[in-house]
Amino acid sequence: MAQARREFAPDISVVVPVYDEAGAAPALAREIAAAFAGRAFEIVFVDDASRDGTRAALKALAGEIPQLRVLGHRKNSGQSRAVRSGILAARAPVIVTLDGDGQNDPADGPGLVDALNAGPPDLALVGGERVKRQDSQAKKLASRFGNGVRKRLLRDTANDTGCGLKAFRREAFLRLPYFDHIHRYLPALMLREGYQVAFRPVNHRHRQSGRSKYTNLGRLAASLSDLFGVMWLQSRARNPGGVDEV
Template structure:
């Protein structure tokens, strides 16, 4: 696979301070998508360690690898958006850069999206056996319950980094920081449907989490209010005809 070709699938991975983890993850992605038309785009969000240097060195023997870099730290959602905007594939699958999302699950999500009706724009992963601390799992459980109740979306695990979606549908969504946690609700707002698959989850082997429960709670509260407002301002035109 040559990165200059026109791939069908773009694998987008946001990374920040993931030295020692990013390149092994890229090699796993290459193995998972071997024989398929794909590219992988790692977006370095102004890492302070050797992440960017390691990824650039790996490009020599990973021809499908593209590396983009932010000069200022802008967060996970912006890194995902940077990657999707640069993507050449019409289908995108995202993974977290810490290696906890097993790359072998990504083709399953893409295949489910391809097999789904045209009005299905997203297939999300659900971490069936989440390998995180009890505090993180409890915080996510309550956050998901509250979000589903207030937004009326259909997702049990919006925090899972494994998501496959149609590029054009994603780019049509209103952008804001932390949008990656509200993709199901926003897709429904645009008239699309979502599907979900149980996926594996692994222990973090290197680095540390970029989020705390308290920090995530504060951001989620304001984001939730914003998405609730967006839902009230949505007006869909039904079928569109051209003459």
């Protein structure tokens, strides 16, 4: 079985970072498998050193979901690092990411992949934009404010970079500079590299278990530092407009 998994070459790798999500992760894995049934896919869960039974709960699904792989960080390193670990380990050229708390709907993933594959060659990312968000009013207001400031300063055309549901090309992601919280700046960084990005509305659901790992104040403090850093990266970009072998 292990040898067969190594030889399998999927078209899509679904990468899911999780931290203390034992209550949500198994059901989410089953939903992802159902959503991508009929396609060549793998599911890569990255457990960011959870303190609960997340890792064991996922490993118990190995016989039920043969496409499932479970990676584990030795120490907690944050969502962006978990996403990157999953992408580095992924076997497919197309990556789908979604949050591990179950609020992103896996049923929207195939549509993002289809939009990516139907686009022009330089389309590198199709991001989800959450409609009818199932969050507290305070969280929605903070998100709206943060998205507005970021969009104005970075000109990344994105209304909702906080949505974890995205489809993008693995090769394009690996060209980007890595830093913590990079997952919120993928559209801006893809544009900086000369790629195109697009967006589609996606569903958003209530959290069924666990609790959010972020606070509004904590997110704001990190976002200001990250925002200035990405603005600096944009200011130092030089794009040759393509490379020709002569």
